[in-house]
Amino acid sequence: MQKRGSIQSGLLTIVGGLVAFVALFPLIWVVIAGFKGKTEVLATPFRFFPKQWLTENYAEILGDPLFSRAMLVTFGGAVLFAVLTLLINSSAAYVFARLEFRFKKILWVYVIMTMFVPAMSILLTSFIVVNKLGMLDTLAVLVLPGIASAGQMFFIRQFYLNIPLALEEAALIDGAGRFRIFTSIFIPMSFPVFVIVGIGAYLGYWNSFVWPTMTITNPDLTQIMQYLYNFRSERGSEMGLLMAGTGLAAAPTLILFLIFQRYIIKGIKISGLK
Amino acid sequence: MFKRNFRQDNAMAYTMLLPILALLTIFVIIPFVYSLYVSFYNWSFYQESTFVGFRNYYLVLTDDVFGKSVWIGLKFTLMVVPCTLILSFLFANIIKNIGPKMGSFVKTAIYIPTIISGIVASVIFVFIYDYTGGLANYLLGLFGVEPKAWLADVGSALPSIAAPAVWLGFGITSLIMLAGLYDIPESYYEAAELEGAGAFKKMWYITIPLMRNIVLYLLVTGFTANISQYELSLVMTGGGPLDATTTPNLYIFNHFRNDVMVGNSIAASLLLFVVLGAISAIIFRVLNSEKAVDG
Numbered sequence: 238m239q240k241r242g243s244i245q246s247g248l249l250t251i252v253g254g255l256v257a258f259v260a261l262f263p264l265i266w267v268v269i270a271g272f273k274g275k276t277e278v279l280a281t282p283f284r285f286f287p288k289q290w291l292t293e294n295y296a297e298i299l300g301d302p303l304f305s306r307a308m309l310v311t312f313g314g315a316v317l318f319a320v321l322t323l324l325i326n327s328s329a330a331y332v333f334a335r336l337e338f339r340f341k342k343i344l345w346v347y348v349i350m351t352m353f354v355p356a357m358s359i360l361l362t363s364f365i366v367v368n369k370l371g372m373l374d375t376l377a378v379l380v381l382p383g384i385a386s387a388g389q390m391f392f393i394r395q396f397y398l399n400i401p402l403a404l405e406e407a408a409l410i411d412g413a414g415r416f417r418i419f420t421s422i423f424i425p426m427s428f429p430v431f432v433i434v435g436i437g438a439y440l441g442y443w444n445s446f447v448w449p450t451m452t453i454t455n456p457d458l459t460q461i462m463q464y465l466y467n468f469r470s471e472r473g474s475e476m477g478l479l480m481a482g483t484g485l486a487a488a489p490t491l492i493l494f495l496i497f498q499r500y501i502i503k504g505i506k507i508s509g510l511k
Numbered sequence: 512m513f514k515r516n517f518r519q520d521n522a523m524a525y526t527m528l529l530p531i532l533a534l535l536t537i538f539v540i541i542p543f544v545y546s547l548y549v550s551f552y553n554w555s556f557y558q559e560s561t562f563v564g565f566r567n568y569y570l571v572l573t574d575d576v577f578g579k580s581v582w583i584g585l586k587f588t589l590m591v592v593p594c595t596l597i598l599s600f601l602f603a604n605i606i607k608n609i610g611p612k613m614g615s616f617v618k619t620a621i622y623i624p625t626i627i628s629g630i631v632a633s634v635i636f637v638f639i640y641d642y643t644g645g646l647a648n649y650l651l652g653l654f655g656v657e658p659k660a661w662l663a664d665v666g667s668a669l670p671s672i673a674a675p676a677v678w679l680g681f682g683i684t685s686l687i688m689l690a691g692l693y694d695i696p697e698s699y700y701e702a703a704e705l706e707g708a709g710a711f712k713k714m715w716y717i718t719i720p721l722m723r724n725i726v727l728y729l730l731v732t733g734f735t736a737n738i739s740q741y742e743l744s745l746v747m748t749g750g751g752p753l754d755a756t757t758t759p760n761l762y763i764f765n766h767f768r769n770d771v772m773v774g775n776s777i778a779a780s781l782l783l784f785v786v787l788g789a790i791s792a793i794i795f796r797v798l799n800s801e802k803a804v805d806g
Contacts, residue, residue: 250609256602257620260682263635266646279644329531338524351539353788355739357760358780361767362542385534415523444628462630466746469634483634487627494626498619505686
């Protein structure tokens with residue numbers, strides 16, 4: 238019996254490892270193929286590892302000022318986007334979780350309603366709105382339209398509803414204002430939920446492609462996914478470079494994820510799904 | 512309780528809500544109302560618009576190309592969602608039963624595709640499907656099968672695009688399933704074991720019934736997410752060959768880019784909105800009411 242159990246768990250471990258390998262394989266393959274020489278990429282016969290490990294593709298794509306600028310600009314924008322997302326949605330979440338005020342119900346419905354508007358149905362009219370506001374080709378057009386999010390606000394509010402009232406009652410007796418309570422009690426306690434929402438916002442910005450393609454033509458503001466797409470359509474034959482660029486474009490996301498993975502995986506548990 | 516808790520804080524509440532209300536109004540509500548308006552007009556960038564009533568809706572509903580794109584979207588969803596759910600369910604059960612060290616490595620590994628963007632995934636899979644040097648044809652070659660033009664063939668293009676969609680969604684789905692599995696009390700299984708139930712019976716009578724809500728949730732969110740998918744086909748095939756991978760949203764998106772008259776495609780997007788919005792409103796109600804019960 239004992240023995241059977243250990244064989245079974247050994248088998249399961251192997252299957253688990255295999256699936257993990259399959260899941261990572263496409264990414265690993267592209268990163269490794271980036272180390273091949275220019276003529277060797279996708280050459281026949283198929284080889285997984287390069288004949289010779291060369292860094293020319295990586296060096297060349299990193300040397301492309303457009304690429305490195307796209308990486309930097311997108312990273313900066315994504316961080317700003319995440320910070321603003323947290324600020325705006327957490328303060329609204331706090332208000333809806335704790336404060337009483339006139340028209341609370343109506344405003345709640347008004348905000349939540351926006352969750353059900355699919356992006357595609359407002360894509361073109363959003364473009365017209367930002368165009369009228371003179372926001373095309375600015376950082377604002379990339380950041381402002383997405384930071385207010387009913388979904389993220391709702392998620393943070395669920396977390397705030399579970400913070401015991403007793404914590405703030407003491408502060409209220411001491412005469413602390415509502416805003417003080419938010420900044421000194423709620424924000425410090427929000428770390429786990431802020432990690433999840435912040436990373437989610439960061440990813441949404443980093444991975445976004447259609448919106449930047451529509452609103453940004455200035456090469457100084459080109460976003461990284463936009464760069465990759467343009468590269469594929471304009472220089473698609475330089476596959477080694479494209480592979481290296483693709484691998485590098487995934488790198489910041491991966492690093493961030495590996496740093497915070499504990500919180501993110503735990504976050505799936507608290508995301509309101511039981 | 513102190514009176515202060517019940518006092519209304521109108522000024523503070525409105526100040527703190529102002530940013531979210533202003534931004535949502537400018538970037539969601541106004542564009543949405545505008546879309547509604549445009550859908551009733553024969554509207555274009557270059558000329559005076561004229562009111563046409565429901566004509567745009569009528570044109571969309573009778574447009575064979577749009578009908579075909581909805582059918583393609585449904586086929587795509589039917590390929591992706593059941594496949595993802597079944598794989599994830601099996602795999603969540605495996606992760607639950609392997610050691611904690613290996614388990615956390617596996618969880619991290621399978622989550623990584625989820626955080627990769629659709630563009631990166633598309634580029635990777637275009638390489639995988641490459642006719643001469645791609646991985647897919649190499650693997651076929653090992654079994655002595657002739658190479659295929661995966662993305663250029665009408666029959667194989669849609670499944671070829673479904674594969675990266677499964678790859679992107681599989682990790683997060685497994686982890687949500689796993690969270691659900693952990694919530695089933697171990698004592699249920701112990702009791703069943705005492706009664707002499709085998710692994711299959713435990714799965715059939717305990718695991719599956721208790722996972723029903725999670726599966727339902729994943730089914731519906733998977734459906735809405737995949738029927739709205741268009742990035743993969745936009746990058747990998749551009750909707751071809753012969754529109755075989757033109758999903759409804761790609762149809763709409765292509766019309767935005769190419770047409771002078773857009774009232775039509777906006778009407779199409781609103782029709783989809785009615786269906787998808789209704790579905791997500793239902794999920795939201797279900798989840799929200801459950802929360803209210805325990806909280």
